[in-house]
Amino acid sequence: MTMKVLLIAIVVIVAMGLLFYYSIASSVRYRVEVCVAYNGRTSCRTARADTQDHALHSAQSNACALIASGVTETMGCERSTPTSVKWLDNK
Numbered sequence: 443m444t445m446k447v448l449l450i451a452i453v454v455i456v457a458m459g460l461l462f463y464y465s466i467a468s469s470v471r472y473r474v475e476v477c478v479a480y481n482g483r484t485s486c487r488t489a490r491a492d493t494q495d496h497a498l499h500s501a502q503s504n505a506c507a508l509i510a511s512g513v514t515e516t517m518g519c520e521r522s523t524p525t526s527v528k529w530l531d532n533k
Contacts, residue, residue, distance in 0.1 A: 470532065476501035477526040480519040483509035490532065498527065 470490045474497045477486040485508040489501035499520075506519035 472497040473530040473532045474498055474501050475528045475530060476505055476524045478502055478505040478509065478519060478522060479525045480506065480509055480522055481515065484525070485509045488530070
């Protein structure tokens with residue numbers, strides 16, 4: 443492979459990566475911190491998403507992943523009411 447082809451390949455890969463990052467970053471409009479208490483354990487997690495519902499669900503799922511074990515506990519935790527929900531600036 444010549445140096446020119448390698449340089450073109452690197453430029454194309456970097457450009458695609460920047461385009462991918464921009465497309466994802468520009469669609470993220472909501473950021474939330476959710477705290478969950480389940481079976482005597484507590485966890486707080488932050489998530490970003492394109493809708494409020496997606497952000498809320500992602501943050502709660504992430505928090506539950508740390509304090510619940512097994513499918514049954516995880517489902518119960520994800521269905522529980524969060525102890526706190528704080529909407530944050532999207533930075």
